Amino acid sequence: VHDTYTKHFFVLCEVDLIMAMKELTLFVVCSWFVSITEQEFFSSVDQVSQLFNEEENLLDTFSLYIDAEEENLKKMKSLLLLLQLGSFSNPQSPEETMRDPVAAFKLLKRLRHEWVNIAKFTQQSLYQEFQTLLDYSLIPELEDINSAALGLIGLQEIYKLYPHNITKETPLSADEAYYIGLVAYEEDKFQHAFLWFLHSLNRLTDFSSTTKNDLLRFLSSSAYQFGSLPVAIYFGQKLLNLDPSNEEIKVQLGLYRLIRLQRTSNPDIFTLNTQSNNSYEALCRGEVDERTSKRQRALSCRYSTGGGNPRLMYAPVKEEELWDEPKIIRYHDVISDTEIETLKDIARPELTRSQTGWGVISDIRTSQSVFLEEVGTVARISQRIADITGLSVESAEKLHVQNYGIGGRYTPHFDTGDEVNERTATFLIYMSDVEVGGATVFTNVGVAVKPEKGSAVFWYNLHKNGELDLKTKHAGCPVLVGNKWVANKWIHEFGQEFRRPCSLSQWE
Incomplete structure (x- = not known):
């Protein structure tokens, strides 16, 4: 009997250990779900990339949960056997059996202790909780999926891509292509919807949940x-x-x-229209470049000391003129890889959906961003910007780090909006290279600037007389392939009185 209860004790201890493992597993999974369900993913490629690690952690956790359940089942069977050995199975006369006070004690103790523990143990089984978690937790949110699909459709529109172009490196299943088609259809983008439905039809298999009937119906309707x-x-x-x-x-x-008999023309739904009067789209596709060879010969490159700044006398920066009106300058190697990674590490936990100049969230700007406190590395970078430009950053905004999302872009706009202390200049740092897309384009002058990691582009938003320079209207092209990180420093008017004196001329 002593050996039996000793074994019984160790079995219960092992069961408690398994329960602890399961509770830890559920805690990890719950923490994962809680930490991300309130987060937006599609508007930041970096946030999406984090999901690979999270998915791997979830799979590992789920595997541990299954192992714990299997081990737990073995222990429960052993416990059942021990209880059966220690109990009085179906006595012919319970009253007769209970005449023995020891037997009565054993029954009372067993019902009170062992079976109560077993009841608690079975009630604490994590299967139902885990199943509920998987059934009702959306990771990511439906908005993320739809917005990601719209991001792909936006890339098609800007770069005139067919489904087979955009899925060349990462093929989509028939069901996935069908979903994108449905999103396009709901947005009244019927040509793109048709092309995605056709792509889905060509990839249909016996394992697809999408049916041929559904595809034919939407193909006809689109x-x-x-x-x-x-x-x-x-x-x-x-x-x-x-x-x-x-x-x-x-x-x-x-x-x-009947309608066909009344129509005189039928547009070609199979072929995308590559003609566009939109300078933004044309610049993004590389179809327009106003920089003639004659005009480019007037541009120059030099080593700059920021107007004689002592900190740059022995380490001048490489300055390249990209355009003359407005003057657009690229400074090369203004930030190191180590500093870039530091900025990313500081920014990641605080990234939120970017807003427009009017303080609203809009589809015209698909990114996540954060203003960083001016300490440590951030403060040193801000001082470097002041040294390079020769401008004061005392009234400038905090360094603004931004990561673009799936098909991330920012449509044409001006970097202005403060009537009291206007943004007189912009210093845009590229924190990453972008394989395809992601250029900064100046739509009113026909100039496209490709991101180059470690470099920065600088321009004045205002003339010297304080008026807006209409030629500085610019945009961020959608990122087709790559992960675009940038940091903006918007320098304001206050403090520039003697560094960039005002002009009374309407032409300056």
């Missing part, structure tokens, strides 16, 4: 909405061939044929 009646009729007829009894399709086909 073509009709786009105005391509012959294509709408073609796919509608294919759907009717699969489902001859579908009266709704018969009515639609009749309507399509």
Whole structure:
């Protein structure tokens, strides 16, 4: 009996240990869900990249949970066997058996101690909690998925890409392509919806949850909405061939044929229109560059000391003129890789969705950003900006670090908006290279500046007379391939009275 209860004791101890492991597992998983469900992912590629590690941690945690449950099941079976050995199974006369006070004590103790512990143990089983967690926790949020799909569609629109172009490196399944098509359809982007549905149809397999009927129905409807009646009729007829009894399709086909007789033109839904009058889109695609060879010959490169700044006398910066009106200058190697990683590490925990100049969240700006406190590395970088530009940063805004999202962009805008103390100049630091896309384009002068890690671009937003320079309208092109990090320093008017004196001329 002593050996039996000794074994019983160790079994319970092992069960407690397993419970502790399971509770820790659930704590880790719950912490993971709680920490990210309130976070937005699509607007920052860096935040999305963090999900790879999180998913790996979740898989490891889930594996530990399964192992713990399997081990727990073994222990429960052993415990059941021990309890069966120590109990009185189906006595013929319970009253007769309970005449023995020791037997009565054993029964009371067993029911009070062992079985109460077992009841607690089974009630604390984490299966239901874990299953509920997996069923109802959305990671990421649905908005992230839809916005990511819109980001891909936006890349198609700007760079005139077909689904097979954009999925060349990372193929999508039929179901994934179908989902993007649905998002495009809901946004009334019917040509892109059609192309994604067609891509999905070509990738359909026996394992796809998307059906051929669904795809044919949306292909026909997308073509009709786009105005391509012959294509709408073609796919509608294919759907009717699969489902001859579908009266709704018969009515639609009749309507399509009637409308076709009244139409004089049918746009080509299979071919994207590569012609665009939008200078922003054309610059992003590299189709426009106003820098003629004659004008470029007037531009120069030099070593600059920031107007004789003592800190730059023995370590001048490399200055390259990119444009003359407005004067756009690139400074090379203004920040080290170590400083860049430091800025990223400081910024990551605080990144939130970027706002426009009016303080609102909008699709025209897809990124996450944060203003950093001017201490340590940040303060040294701000001082370096002051040295290079020769301007005071006393009234400047804090260094603004920004990471772009999926298809991240910022549509054409001016860096102004403060009527009292206006942003007189912008110092834009590139903290990463971008393989494809992500250029800074000046839409009114036809200049595109490609991100170059460690360099910075500088320009004045205002003329010397304080008026807005309309030629400084600029934008961030969508990132097609890469992870774009930048840091902005917006330098304000106050403090520049003797560094950049005002002019009374309307031309300066």
